[in-house]
Amino acid sequence: MELTKESIAEWFKKLQNDICFSLEKLDGKSKFVEDEWERSEGGGGRSRAIQGGNLIEKGGVNFSAVSGPTPEKILQALNLSQAEFFATGVSIVLHPENPWVPIIHMNVRYFEMSNGVWWFGGGIDLTPHFVIPDKAKSFHQHLQSTCDKHSPNFYHKFKSWADDYFFVKHRNETRGIGGIFFDKLGDKEGRSKEEQWSFVKDVAETFIPAYQDAVQRLRDEKWAIEDKKWQKIRRGRYVEFNLVHDKGTKFGLDTNGRTESILMSLPPEVNWEYSHQPTTDLQRETLASLKKGIDWINA
Amino acid sequence: MELTKESIAEWFKKLQNDICFSLEKLDGKSKFVEDEWERSEGGGGRSRAIQGGNLIEKGGVNFSAVSGPTPEKILQALNLSQAEFFATGVSIVLHPENPWVPIIHMNVRYFEMSNGVWWFGGGIDLTPHFVIPDKAKSFHQHLQSTCDKHSPNFYHKFKSWADDYFFVKHRNETRGIGGIFFDKLGDKEGRSKEEQWSFVKDVAETFIPAYQDAVQRLRDEKWAIEDKKWQKIRRGRYVEFNLVHDKGTKFGLDTNGRTESILMSLPPEVNWEYSHQPTTDLQRETLASLKKGIDWINA
Numbered sequence: 001m002e003l004t005k006e007s008i009a010e011w012f013k014k015l016q017n018d019i020c021f022s023l024e025k026l027d028g029k030s031k032f033v034e035d036e037w038e039r040s041e042g043g044g045g046r047s048r049a050i051q052g053g054n055l056i057e058k059g060g061v062n063f064s065a066v067s068g069p070t071p072e073k074i075l076q077a078l079n080l081s082q083a084e085f086f087a088t089g090v091s092i093v094l095h096p097e098n099p100w101v102p103i104i105h106m107n108v109r110y111f112e113m114s115n116g117v118w119w120f121g122g123g124i125d126l127t128p129h130f131v132i133p134d135k136a137k138s139f140h141q142h143l144q145s146t147c148d149k150h151s152p153n154f155y156h157k158f159k160s161w162a163d164d165y166f167f168v169k170h171r172n173e174t175r176g177i178g179g180i181f182f183d184k185l186g187d188k189e190g191r192s193k194e195e196q197w198s199f200v201k202d203v204a205e206t207f208i209p210a211y212q213d214a215v216q217r218l219r220d221e222k223w224a225i226e227d228k229k230w231q232k233i234r235r236g237r238y239v240e241f242n243l244v245h246d247k248g249t250k251f252g253l254d255t256n257g258r259t260e261s262i263l264m265s266l267p268p269e270v271n272w273e274y275s276h277q278p279t280t281d282l283q284r285e286t287l288a289s290l291k292k293g294i295d296w297i298n299a
Numbered sequence: 300m301e302l303t304k305e306s307i308a309e310w311f312k313k314l315q316n317d318i319c320f321s322l323e324k325l326d327g328k329s330k331f332v333e334d335e336w337e338r339s340e341g342g343g344g345r346s347r348a349i350q351g352g353n354l355i356e357k358g359g360v361n362f363s364a365v366s367g368p369t370p371e372k373i374l375q376a377l378n379l380s381q382a383e384f385f386a387t388g389v390s391i392v393l394h395p396e397n398p399w400v401p402i403i404h405m406n407v408r409y410f411e412m413s414n415g416v417w418w419f420g421g422g423i424d425l426t427p428h429f430v431i432p433d434k435a436k437s438f439h440q441h442l443q444s445t446c447d448k449h450s451p452n453f454y455h456k457f458k459s460w461a462d463d464y465f466f467v468k469h470r471n472e473t474r475g476i477g478g479i480f481f482d483k484l485g486d487k488e489g490r491s492k493e494e495q496w497s498f499v500k501d502v503a504e505t506f507i508p509a510y511q512d513a514v515q516r517l518r519d520e521k522w523a524i525e526d527k528k529w530q531k532i533r534r535g536r537y538v539e540f541n542l543v544h545d546k547g548t549k550f551g552l553d554t555n556g557r558t559e560s561i562l563m564s565l566p567p568e569v570n571w572e573y574s575h576q577p578t579t580d581l582q583r584e585t586l587a588s589l590k591k592g593i594d595w596i597n598a
Contacts, residue, residue, distance in 0.1 A: 035574070049573040060573065170552045170561075236565070243542035244552060253469045253543060262469075266535070266571040273567065274348040274359065275334070275559050 003193055008110045009065040009088040013046070015108075015204050016063040016090050020048055022208045023061070023094070026215070027053040032061065037258050041068035043086075047261040051268075055101065055219055059094035060264030070113055071255045084114040089122070091248075092207065093265040099231035100221040102128035102135075102176065103238060104211050105265070107248065108204045110197075118193065120200045121183040124207055125162050126214060127176025127238060129231045130282050131289040133299060135214060136177045140296040142210040143180050143203075150199040158182045163292040168241045173290035175241045230283055232271035239266055302492055307409045308364040308387040312345070314407075314503050315362040315389050319347055321507045322360070322393070325514070326352040331360065336557050340367035342385075346560040350567075354400065354518055358393035359563030369412055370554045383413040388421070389503070390547075392564040393510070398530035399520040401427035401434075401475065402537060403510050404564070406547065407503045409496075417492065419499045420482035423506060424461050425513060426475030426537060428530045429581050430588040432598060434513060435476045439595040441509040442479050449498040457481045462591040467540045472589035474540045529582055531570035538565055 020032045030053030038044035045064030050056050065088035075081065089109030096103065108122035126139050140159070147154035158180035166175040180203070185196045242249050242265050252262035278284045319331045329352030337343035344363030349355050364387035374380065388408030395402065407421035425438050439458070446453035457479035465474040479502070484495045541548050541564050551561040577583045 051573065058571070058573070170558045239538060239569075240542065240562070243539065244549075250543075259469045260574050263539070263571065264573055268570055268572065270538075270569045270571070271567055272357070272562065272565040272569070274350065274357070274563055 003197060005086050005088065005110070005112055008197065011201065012065075012088055012090045012108070012110075013063055016046065016048065016061055019090070019092065019208060020061050023050065023056070023059070026212065027055045029054040030056065035260075037261070039066050039068070039258070041066075043067045045258065045261060047258070047264065049264060053097070055096055055098070055215060056094050057097040058268040060092065060261070062091045062261050062264060064089065064261070071251075073251070073254070078117070080113075080115065083117075085111065086113075087111045090204070091265075094211070095235070095267045096215070096219070098219055098221065099129045099223050099227040100218040101215050102126045102218075103235075103267070104207075104214065106204070106207045108200050110200075117186070119184040119186040120196050121185065122200055122203055123158065123162055123165075123179060123181035124203065124210060125166055125176060125179030125181065127234075128286070129234045130227075131177060131286040132218075133289075133296070135218070136289075136296045137299065139177070139179070139210055139214050142206055142213065144297060146202050146206045147180065149202060150195070154182075154199070155180070160293075166241065167245070167292065168237055169245065171237060171240070173237070173287065174292060175238065175290075177289065177294070177296060226279065229271070230278075232269055233273065233276050235267035235270045236272045239270055242266065302496060304385050304387065304409070304411055307496065310500065311364075311387055311389045311407070311409075312362055315345065315347065315360055318389070318391065318507060319360050322349065322355070322358070325511065326354045328353040329355065334559075336560070338365050338367070338557070340365075342366045344557065344560060346557070346563065348563060352396070354395055354397070354514060355393050356396040357567040359391065359560070361390045361560050361563060363388065363560070370550075372550070372553070377416070379412075379414065382416075384410065385412075386410045390564075391506070394534070394566045395514070395518070397518055397520065398428045398522050398526040399517040400514050401425045401517075402534075402566070403506075403513065405503070405506045407499050409499075416485070418483040418485040419495050420484065421499055421502055422457065422461055422464075422478060422480035423502065423509060424465055424475060424478030424480065426533075427585070428533045429526075430476060430585040431517075432588075432595070434517070435588075435595045436598065438476070438478070438509055438513050441505055441512065443596060445501050445505045446479065448501060449494070453481075453498070454479070459592075465540065466544070466591065467536055468544065470536060470539070472536070472586065473591060474537065474589075476588065476593070476595060525578065528570070529577075531568055532572065532575050534566040534569045535571045538569055541565065 024031055030050050032048040032050045035047045043066035048061045050059045067086040070083045070085040092106045094104050104126055106124045110120050112118035144155040162178040162181035165181045166178055168175055249262055278287055323330055329349050331347040331349045334346045342365035346361045349358045366385040369382045369384040391405045393403050403425055405423040409419050411417035443454040461477040461480035464480045465477055467474055548561055577586055
């Protein structure tokens with residue numbers, strides 16, 4: 001199949017189907033509800049939300065393929081006066097019921113303009129409410145093994161990029177244990193479009209096995225009221241990152257995107273307390289682990 | 300007493316004392332806890348938090364007086380290359396336990412620079428979880444009566460300013476029923492510093508009577524589980540405004556302010572649900588009232 005924007009969007013649509021199917025099986029209780037929407041300037045999307053599951057308290061798996069005049073901010077950044085754009089991708093955020101289970105996020109996307117510029121972006125990252133080193137290691141091994149199939153530099157490069165990107169500056173802590181993040185993978189680095197696309201597809205297909213592994217055992221752990229309370233505080237930090245720092249969220253809201261789809265990433269049942277302090281060793285160890293540059297695989 | 304930055308800061312400090320005293324009496328259960336803090340570049344503050352009260356579930360009354368080199372963003376906006384600044388003020392946000400009671404916010408502030416530029420800013424606004432027209436009218440009457448003592452144009456001008464400022468653009472709704480908002484009240488409008496200061500002091504002293512009136516009767520209303528659920532959803536919108544749109548919050552986080560004091564405005568126990576819809580007439584009427592330009596006094 002020739003690699004066109006249509007074929008990329010089709011693949012992402014099928015990815016959304018596959019991931020929703022696997023997640024419903026994994027959850028065992030709740031089903032996704034779908035909203036199809038259209039964008040007045042061109043294109044649209046298919047948002048799928050899941051709530052009140054056995055595993056997932058609130059989550060979203062969104063597909064979109066939008067087009068039209070390129071937003072002013074992108075034109076400025078690229079020093080262009082006018083161009084049409086096309087953007088397609090899949091975005092996922094899953095908030096678990098059980099505080100022992102981590103929050104997971106994935107995004108894979110493709111962008112092109114009428115002047116011939118194109119790029120891919122994306123990544124997967126994990127935000128545990130409690131950091132458990134052997135689970136963090138296993139999660140990063142999934143990502144490393146996918147990266148290594150494409151370039152010996154990718155894991156290190158994209159892992160550092162995630163550390164820098166998912167940083168809650170005003171709290172001086174990373175959002176979670178990171179993962180990989182990449183943007184503007186175009187043809188500048190001597191890699192063909194087919195090679196970049198092949199990497200992005202492999203990242204997307206790493207999502208389900210990495211998540212299955214991340215929730216395994218933990219989803220059956222008993223939790224106490226204090227653990228739930230801690231989860232709600234940590235979810236507050238997740239909100240702070242997404243609303244204050246996340247470029248994707250900001251871009252979506254600035255460009256009049258579909259608010260309910262963009263903010264599907266926000267958690268249920270969040271709590272802010274003034275000057276909240278950790279009360280257990282594991283909570284303290286978690287905070288101490290929210291740093292850039294930790295080598296989770298060889299720690 | 301001569302009007303100096305020191306005397307303004309002293310007055311604000313006393314205001315914080317008076318307001319905390321009145322709020323503790325009004326609450327009848329919880330007491331404020333105080334954190335004094337210093338800013339490495341100059342100055343500091345006195346943050347006071349209250350939690351778990353009869354009336355107030357979570358609130359903050361913050362005083363600060365900070366100084367140092369003027370932040371780059373302000374210099375740019377004023378086309379200056381360098382200047383020292385001094386800023387002092389009191390900020391309040393109170394989140395009630397009872398969903399029938401509104402959230403209230405006040406800020407009064409003074410800013411000056413070594414080149415002689417100075418201005419006052421501030422305002423009071425109300426965010427009811429349920430909009431009740433006669434309570435909204437009464438709240439706006441307090442503000443109008445304070446404004447009218449100083450200029451026949453102030454209420455209309457600052458009420459419209461609040462409508463524009465407290466607007467959650469991505470939801471196409473105002474944060475609440477507004478109030479008054481003003482900024483950069485300097486000597487440009489033929490008003491002396493003493494006159495502007497006299498207005499700001501009157502606004503500050505309107506806070507307690509306006510709040511007492513706003514909570515009166517409502518604080519004793521019984522609420523059901525659905526009312527609490529609705530409150531948590533509305534609190535989510537409050538978070539969205541403060542983290543996405545509020546310039547004060549953004550400025551504080553950007554200029555390395557004290558995070559716990561800045562984010563004291565965030566509510567306890569918040570909930571996000573995908574595509575949440577109102578379920579009662581009063582909830583629907585509330586949403587219909589979150590519009591700019593409503594004349595609450597003559598409605």
